[in-house]
Amino acid sequence: MPLNASAEAKATAEQTISVLQGGHYSWQKGWLKRIPGIYARLLNYLVPYTKTVIAAMFFMVITALTSSMIAVLMGKLTDQGFYAKDVSALWWAPAALIAVALLQGGSTFGSSYLLQKVSQQVLLKIRCEMFEKEIRWPAANYQKYTSGIVMSKYINEASTALGGAAQLLTTIVRDSLQLVALLGLLIWHDWKLTLVTLVVAPLIAVILRWVNKKTKKYGLQTQTALGNMMNTVLEAYQGQRIIKIYDAYEKEQTRFRGVNELLYKLSMRMQAVTAAGTPLTQFVTMAGVSIVVIVALLQAQAGHLTLGDFITFLSALLLLMNPVKKLSALNGSVARISAAAESLFTTMDEATEKDPGNMELPRLLGGVRFEHVGYRYAGAGRQALTDVSFDVKPGETIAFVGASGAGKTTLINLVPRFWQPTEGEIYFDGIPQSTVTLKSLRQQIALVSQDVVLFDDTIAANIAYGMENVSEEDIKQAADAAYLTPFIRELPEGLNSPVGPAGQKLSGGQKQRISIARALLKNAPILLLDEATSALDTESEKYIQLSLDRLMKGRTTFVVAHRLSTIMGADKIVVIKEGRICEMGRHEELLAKKGAYAHLYNIQFVQKPTEDKIQSA
Numbered sequence: 001m002p003l004n005a006s007a008e009a010k011a012t013a014e015q016t017i018s019v020l021q022g023g024h025y026s027w028q029k030g031w032l033k034r035i036p037g038i039y040a041r042l043l044n045y046l047v048p049y050t051k052t053v054i055a056a057m058f059f060m061v062i063t064a065l066t067s068s069m070i071a072v073l074m075g076k077l078t079d080q081g082f083y084a085k086d087v088s089a090l091w092w093a094p095a096a097l098i099a100v101a102l103l104q105g106g107s108t109f110g111s112s113y114l115l116q117k118v119s120q121q122v123l124l125k126i127r128c129e130m131f132e133k134e135i136r137w138p139a140a141n142y143q144k145y146t147s148g149i150v151m152s153k154y155i156n157e158a159s160t161a162l163g164g165a166a167q168l169l170t171t172i173v174r175d176s177l178q179l180v181a182l183l184g185l186l187i188w189h190d191w192k193l194t195l196v197t198l199v200v201a202p203l204i205a206v207i208l209r210w211v212n213k214k215t216k217k218y219g220l221q222t223q224t225a226l227g228n229m230m231n232t233v234l235e236a237y238q239g240q241r242i243i244k245i246y247d248a249y250e251k252e253q254t255r256f257r258g259v260n261e262l263l264y265k266l267s268m269r270m271q272a273v274t275a276a277g278t279p280l281t282q283f284v285t286m287a288g289v290s291i292v293v294i295v296a297l298l299q300a301q302a303g304h305l306t307l308g309d310f311i312t313f314l315s316a317l318l319l320l321m322n323p324v325k326k327l328s329a330l331n332g333s334v335a336r337i338s339a340a341a342e343s344l345f346t347t348m349d350e351a352t353e354k355d356p357g358n359m360e361l362p363r364l365l366g367g368v369r370f371e372h373v374g375y376r377y378a379g380a381g382r383q384a385l386t387d388v389s390f391d392v393k394p395g396e397t398i399a400f401v402g403a404s405g406a407g408k409t410t411l412i413n414l415v416p417r418f419w420q421p422t423e424g425e426i427y428f429d430g431i432p433q434s435t436v437t438l439k440s441l442r443q444q445i446a447l448v449s450q451d452v453v454l455f456d457d458t459i460a461a462n463i464a465y466g467m468e469n470v471s472e473e474d475i476k477q478a479a480d481a482a483y484l485t486p487f488i489r490e491l492p493e494g495l496n497s498p499v500g501p502a503g504q505k506l507s508g509g510q511k512q513r514i515s516i517a518r519a520l521l522k523n524a525p526i527l528l529l530d531e532a533t534s535a536l537d538t539e540s541e542k543y544i545q546l547s548l549d550r551l552m553k554g555r556t557t558f559v560v561a562h563r564l565s566t567i568m569g570a571d572k573i574v575v576i577k578e579g580r581i582c583e584m585g586r587h588e589e590l591l592a593k594k595g596a597y598a599h600l601y602n603i604q605f606v607q608k609p610t611e612d613k614i615q616s617a
């Protein structure tokens with residue numbers, strides 16, 4: 001094949017695919033080359049189920065053969081029952097027909113059931129593998145993929161790939177076998193007549209392909225339109241207050257009508273294609289059958305063909321329609337499956353977090369030292385942190401202050417190695433962070449962040465999250481120390497009350513105290529605290545402060561501080577400016593310096609910022 005011809009074929013194929021997929025999947029050049037790899041990988045998942053797959057294929061062979069049997073039976077019945085008026089046909093014909101029907105039904109059930117079983121098991125396995133990988137990703141990956149895209153992989157891509165693969169296997173094995181068996185029967189019966197038939201066959205294939213192509217195109221467009229409709233409903237639902245306050249009823253209705261009208265048009269086009277496809281195919285089929293009938297009649301008159309032969313031939317011809325239909329849709333499903341599988345495997349091939357250290361960190365006293373630590377986010381133009389060095393003694397509290405975007409959160413995230421320092425090293429009791437395992441490092445660290453994460457479970461389970469062999473007494477103590485007891489006592493189910501999805505049933509302050517109880521129970525030597533900026537009511541604030549004081553006691557605490565009391569109580573205050581340490585010391589010392597800290601202190605705590613100050617800042 002000349003070079004440009006193959007390149008052209010590839011380009012056309014790529015175009016077709018991207019149209020089929022509505023641009024949903026990201027296509028890279030050379031995907032055709034990768035198809036065998038993708039299929040090899042999918043097939044690899046079948047290895048443990050080899051026996052089941054072989055059994056399913058065995059059933060498919062039976063199904064394929066039964067259609068030929070039906071054609072043969074019809075012929076025999078005509079010859080012996082009608083032509084020769086053989087009385088025995090009265091019992092064997094219905095018996096044989098019922099037997100074949102049972103065989104066909106049974107084998108179809110067997111193959112579908114077994115294949116579904118395998119594909120559902122593989123689906124389960126792939127989903128679990130993907131999840132297992134996904135929760136171990138490095139932090140950067142969660143920014144790379146939106147949650148919506150990842151969700152669609154679990155739902156759409158996973159089932160498209162596996163449901164499609166099962167269907168594909170059926171088509172390849174059963175329908176092609178059926179085609180071969182029926183064609184064989186035709187040729188064996190009358191090769192000349194078969195030749196006549198084969199003239200019409202391509203015509204039918206062309207019509208079916210056209211119908212398929214159009215259906216797929218409108219099908220995908222319909223899916224997008226459906227998505228848009230749901231999105232419009234969802235947005236109107238979430239934005240109901242905005243719609244009311246801006247009197248936007250008309251606007252939303254027009255938008256919704258527009259989306260729906262498109263959906264209507266697409267559905268009608270789809271209907272037109274499928275509605276036209278069936279009679280069109282029937283017409284061509286009948287045209288073919290007419291030719292066959294003419295030729296057959298001519299042959300019969302010459303005495304070459306019995307009525308039974310003719311019936312067998314005709315039945316086989318009509319039975320051929322179904323496998324032809326399935327096989328002509330083959331290339332579409334191949335494209336869909338490889339697209340979905342590639343999308344799945346790309347995500348599954350994402351590397352998990354690097355964990356090169358092999359030393360198990362022993363229980364720490366809590367000394368932490370930063371030495372010339374720098375960090376630059378991948379792809380960022382400038383350093384987020386530069387040359388950060390400080391030393392915290394066990395049990396001390398170190399507070400970080402600075403303007404928004406200065407690098408405080410980044411610094412805190414380096415301690416459990418959520419991000420890996422790009423320069424310098426962090427030492428824990430003198431042990432370099434890069435030499436220890438992530439697991440043993442993170443065991444020593446508790447985290448209380450401003451956006452509390454709760455799971456859809458009970459209060460007790462949320463407090464004991466990730467900890468094994470925790471007694472109810474321990475949980476009660478932690479809850480009590482976090483001043484949760486009065487609140488829990490009022491709940492009918494106490495500690496075992498559900499918190500709702502993402503803790504929806506709780507107030508902001510209650511959620512925060514649960515996360516403090518969780519950190520208390522973990523009893524780690526190092527505590528990371530990203531204080532909430534939003535002010536809670538003073539009562540709640542008081543209890544949170546009290547429980548935090550308990551939590552910080554005896555632990556090395558890194559705190560991004562927004563409360564004056566936390567800062568004043570800190571052993572060391574680090575002022576960060578554009579990723580660098582610009583001042584460090586205790587509250588009084590830094591105030592006396594009248595530098596950056598004194599300035600921050602003045603605008604944040606001494607007087608509320610005025611319009612002027614914000615504008616000049």
Ligand SMILES: Nc1ncnc2c1ncn2[C@@H]1O[C@H](COP(=O)(O)OP(=O)(O)OP(=O)(O)O)[C@@H](O)[C@H]1O
Binds near residue numbers: 377378402404406
């Ligand atoms: N995931 C990220 N990817 C790329 N850049 C980031 C990322 N997170 C933060 N940055 C950048 O790094 C710098 C420091 O951000 P950081 O979140 O550490 O600031 P911060 O001091 O915690 O600010 P704030 O007080 O507003 O929380 C900012 O310039 C920010 O844009």
Ligand SMILES: [Mg+2]
Binds near residue numbers: 408409410
């Ligand atoms: Mg921050």
